[in-house]
Amino acid sequence: MTALRDFDLEATLECGQCFRWDRQPDGSYRGTAGGKALCVSQDHMEAAMDDPFWRAYFDLDRDYAAIREALSASSPVLAKAASFAPGIRILQQDPWEALCSFIISQNNNIPRIKGIISRLCEAFGEEMEQGVRCFPSPERLAGLEEEDLAYLRCGFRARYILDAARKVASGEVDLKALRTAPLAQAREQLMAIVGVGPKVADCALLYGLHRLEAFPMDVWMKRAMKEWFPGRKPEDFGPYAGIAQQYLFHYIRTAPPGGQSVSA
Template identity: 60%
Template sequence: MTPTLQKKQPVSTHCGIMLENIPDFDLDQTLNCGQCFRWDRQPDGSYIGISQNHSCHISQKGSTFYFEGTTLEEYENFWKDYFDLTRDYGKIKSLLSQNPVLRSACAYAPGIRVLRQEPWEALCSFIISQNNNVGRIKGIVARLCETFGDPLDGGYFSFPGPERLAELTPQDLAPLRCGFRARYIIDAAQKVASGQVDLESLKVLPLPQAREVLTAITGVGNKVADCALLYGCGRIECFPVDVWIKRAMERLFPKGLPKYMLPWAGIAQQYIFHYVRTCPGSLEG
């Protein structure tokens, strides 16, 4: 059973809402660990981001968070789940930290939470992420939204739905400068828009079957499929393996993850990924 937290009640302020005493959550660690691509850090340390057709300006002071311009209704109906604020990460980290490597990884970035993103947005973003760096991924995603999304207040743009992109050709995506990924994006959009790939069903299908559905999309292998399932479908048992994780597993977990970690493998993966990618010497343990 996934540990859950008691509900934290947001407080209305003159410019939005305030959340107090939120544990195990850090904006820098969560929004810069490679799981999302539509958040930008502001000079004052706050973040502005967009998910689907929602924009958010969020800042942090200790364990208190301020959502500027966000209503109580929008927080309850969208952002609370997006930031996974009902899951008890303290208990999960305590369980994972029985292993010395995970103990170090959790201590290195204890404020990481695995975001619960919209399935299509996650799938499309991680198709774009293939053989790419974060800066280029963010640029392609931004151009995709500006070109084919709907305008939102504040000069932002929504993430274009599969129905919109399914009408296009790879040549139409040339201005995005996404290269070979254009063909993959169009194929994914057409399969999702037609119902051949039912993203909502992936939240409950047995994992091998869910992977099989996604890998029927041109250019989607197991890594992108697992990213879409973990970040877009809430499948925290998924463990995406990229170059960094492969190296970490060979060096630190040659026999695989301990069995007791498997229900939270995706959360463990996020701690490991950030740790080995950004902490010098982490692969020497």
């Protein structure tokens, strides 16, 4: 089939926003979300395009070309970053899975993050179609103790995972309500969880709750803001700040250093 416009499967799945997709020897990707399994490649997206769940997951119905054009017009840096990886989309992941995954991501690298999440699903997730293990619910984890998570080898993060599970399961942190709450209020509620700071909260908001105005700030983005946007704040990027962030994050991490010379 003809490849989708404004969609790059590899860039979308390899840009650090998700952890349950694995590249196969033939270049396709095998992954799971929402208790469903999928094997998909850039040139064969039929299964994703024909299934409402996967269309929503890959955000295929959003006009990223228009968003990219508007962002590019606001800054030559953004224009260059967006043109470097124009096919990145923000996945619509499960809010709880995204929150827990980014708690696990703290001071960690992607292979270890993926390993911990795989072991978490193997140990506590329900088996679904094609032998897939679902991401365990907060209710499933809420009754556990830190020693129960020793198998995960997640270290200090075990306490954070359990506190998050208990607060979400009890309703103290209402993820559904955070979809529409004012962004600052939603961030504050997430930061009531032990171990969740502004960066993890914004990752949960952007990648799990699809709050496209959220702008996670890690060391890479702090560098990008200092070098390219001195004096500007994340909210200055507008309602699609999260998409701008993803273009900039991918660009500063992966573009050849010589290609990053551009003025704001």
